Amino acid sequence: MAKGRRIVSISETAGADGMLAMLKHKGVSRREFLRFCAVIGATLAVPVEMVGKIADALASVRRPPVIWLEFQDCAGCTESFLRASRPTVAEIVLDLLSVDYHETIMAAAGRQAEEAREATIKTGGHLVIVEGSIPIKDGGLYCCVGGRTAMEILSEATRGAAAVIAVGNCAAFGGLAAAEPNPTGAVGVRDLVKGVPVINLPGCPVNAINITATVVHYLTFKSLPELDAWGRPLFAYGKRIHDNCERRAHFDAGQFVEAWGDEGHRKGWCLYKMGCKGPETYSNCPTVRWNEGINWPVGAGHGCVGCTQPGFWDTMTPFYRRLPTVPGFSVESTADKIGLGLAAAAAVGVAAHAVASSVRRKTKGTEES
Numbered sequence: 321m322a323k324g325r326r327i328v329s330i331s332e333t334a335g336a337d338g339m340l341a342m343l344k345h346k347g348v349s350r351r352e353f354l355r356f357c358a359v360i361g362a363t364l365a366v367p368v369e370m371v372g373k374i375a376d377a378l379a380s381v382r383r384p385p386v387i388w389l390e391f392q393d394c395a396g397c398t399e400s401f402l403r404a405s406r407p408t409v410a411e412i413v414l415d416l417l418s419v420d421y422h423e424t425i426m427a428a429a430g431r432q433a434e435e436a437r438e439a440t441i442k443t444g445g446h447l448v449i450v451e452g453s454i455p456i457k458d459g460g461l462y463c464c465v466g467g468r469t470a471m472e473i474l475s476e477a478t479r480g481a482a483a484v485i486a487v488g489n490c491a492a493f494g495g496l497a498a499a500e501p502n503p504t505g506a507v508g509v510r511d512l513v514k515g516v517p518v519i520n521l522p523g524c525p526v527n528a529i530n531i532t533a534t535v536v537h538y539l540t541f542k543s544l545p546e547l548d549a550w551g552r553p554l555f556a557y558g559k560r561i562h563d564n565c566e567r568r569a570h571f572d573a574g575q576f577v578e579a580w581g582d583e584g585h586r587k588g589w590c591l592y593k594m595g596c597k598g599p600e601t602y603s604n605c606p607t608v609r610w611n612e613g614i615n616w617p618v619g620a621g622h623g624c625v626g627c628t629q630p631g632f633w634d635t636m637t638p639f640y641r642r643l644p645t646v647p648g649f650s651v652e653s654t655a656d657k658i659g660l661g662l663a664a665a666a667a668v669g670v671a672a673h674a675v676a677s678s679v680r681r682k683t684k685g686t687e688e689s
């Protein structure tokens with residue numbers, strides 16, 4: 321954790337009560353709170369001794385103010401964040417933060433809402449969470465809120481901010497709106513925001529646990545976690561889906577689903593031949609799962625669509641076509657040779673995935689022609 325980037329401008333004077341007092345007020349027991357800290361510690365992959373440090377830090381931390389902006393989005397990340405069973409992670413995190421501005425959930429409207437945002441910006445040291453891509457074509461007119469473009473609002477909101485968290489593939493990499501032919505000129509946050517640390521939490525939608533873990537890391541260690549070349553935290557995006565997949569043994573054994581509903585599908589065999597993009601996708605989905613850890617797409621019988629990868633709408637489609645040959649990974653020949661050579665591919669690690677994605681993008685046109 322010491323290697324994470326230090327954020328010195330965290331606003332520890334903003335907000336009101338400590339976390340523990342607020343949770344007690346809401347009826348969340350200390351046992352539930354410690355269980356939450358343990359889950360987050362596991363997600364962050366910190367040693368178990370650090371759970372106490374997380375608990376101590378959160379128990380006393382003052383809530384940093386947050387501005388949550390929505391631009392070219394479907395509000396799916398907000399929905400993902402809010403839809404959870406009790407005691408909800410979302411509730412606990414919302415209690416960790418002072419969400420001063422969020423178009424979907426705030427009670428204020430109109431001028432009142434704008435003033436809340438302006439006051440937070442004026443104080444500074446806040447977090448900005450961005451959902452949705454930002455159109456830059458034609459002066460940014462394709463996304464306006466209150467008569468101002470997303471570009472203007474983002475620029476203003478990030479002024480004096482401690483950090484920006486881009487949630488979902490749209491905010492991180494442009495997402496669906498940036499898919500070819502991208503008529504609005506949609507881009508991700510990192511293409512526009514300079515001089516403020518930006519952390520990308522892609523996914524379609526983002527997994528709420530990764531927002532929570534990032535915020536907890538920030539509050540506990542006063543720093544952002546270590547990031548990969550795409551600005552994604554390694555604790556969540558450091559390993560491929562394929563590396564931790566529960567169907568991996570079937571891949572290695574050459575047991576593949578050949579048609580939806582066939583015997584292999586009913587037995588939980590590997591979905592690679594049905595188009596699973598797990599071998600090229602970096603995410604902690606298999607370990608943290610979704611909906612409070614109940615299940616995840618591959619567990620439910622559908623292949624991974626690669627939604628945490630840059631440009632996945634262009635680079636990972638058609639979703640139901642098996643991955644082409646990828647130099648450096650040899651995925652196609654690996655499947656045909658019943659897993660031979662996969663161990664070597666797995667060892668390539670984080671540094672290689674940007675190269676692989678780039679190669680895939682270049683080869684896609686050839687594969688589909």
Ligand code: SF4
Pocket residue numbers: 561562563565566567568569571589590591592596597598599618623624
């Ligand atoms: S190809 Fe997909 S389903 Fe098969 S083992 Fe890899 S990630 Fe799992």
